[in-house]
Amino acid sequence: MNSKEKILIQAKTLFAERGFADVSMRGLAKTVNMSAAALYHHFPDKNTLYLETVQYAFADKALLFSEIWKIDSSAEKKLGLFVDSLIQVLISDSEFHRLIQRELLDGNTERMKILAEDVFQQQFYFLLVLMKEIAPERDAHSLAISVSSLCMRHIEMQSLCRFLPDWKQEHENPEVIAKHIISLLLNGLKGDT
Amino acid sequence: MNSKEKILIQAKTLFAERGFADVSMRGLAKTVNMSAAALYHHFPDKNTLYLETVQYAFADKALLFSEIWKIDSSAEKKLGLFVDSLIQVLISDSEFHRLIQRELLDGNTERMKILAEDVFQQQFYFLLVLMKEIAPERDAHSLAISVSSLCMRHIEMQSLCRFLPDWKQEHENPEVIAKHIISLLLNGLKGDT
């Protein structure tokens, strides 16, 4: 593995965990056993390093769900698989998840465009098709946002939920979360569980 | 208004906008026309200042919805009012909203407890009661999380959604968002709009 890739891997970890302002070039250099000066051979400045780190972290995510859309099954079943997969990806690559959260919070327009086009767009498109099939009389865009919102936030709220009434251990089980979301989407509050 | 309050107001703005690490005592001092040293008369260190700022920003939010729960109306109607109010609060006090996002991302256990007990707990309790009334056979805790997740994330995703397929201007209208969420909750994907 070349140096640049080694740097990007560690940068992803550090930026995800502590954010842009709280990561120093010195600190990053230490984790890859380099001097800080050496980083500047690979990246012109800290800002560019961050941008490239984000793009690196997002690079392979666009294709992650492609098998789901090809499956010959009902739209509801596909939606279930998508929710399962999204939750699994967010949990298994929590650095990726945290970088998305940070980008959403920052709201930089240029990087929003990158996030939209490089990460979300393809899956979002298929999700739109699915929504139009399941609920043709509704607003597909809003529904697709709702699906991803539910998956992401249910995970992000875990550290808070422990301190809220009626919390149970099982609420942190990914499969329980997924099942809840699917059921809510398909049936609404009043449907069967 | 005394100096301490003036400091807290500006600190809320700065911490919400740029995060703990990216706010300097010098910079904060400038916005309140003070020397940095003077800040240390009111707060022992930057960490304590941040903690007090968060508590200050959260202080009056707990009671914001109390009228809703008293209204003599159907549970569905109350849920609608809650969603409307939550979205309105998040939009009208975006600094408050951003501080919550930052706290959720940080995940500090001590401060999660503060956030849960000082901000969420009371509304969450009433929301639980509402959920048990509307959907007695379902998991009320998960449903209450879903309600707040939908409200918060739909707003947080706005800067991203502009770059996603099928986006329309009206998707940023708070009333449109609220109506969508209510309809999704009450009817699920397949219900009427």
Place this chain on the structure above:
DNA sequence: GTCTATATGGCGATAGAC
């Protein structure tokens, strides 16, 4: 491609006058 050394400046926090 990586190093050491360094320029330049901002940071949190404190001392002590008023």
Place this chain on the structure above:
DNA sequence: GTCTATCGCCATATAGAC
């Protein structure tokens, strides 16, 4: 309660040797 001055440290970034 606020100031100026300062300590000691760490930051980004660059220069130049190897």
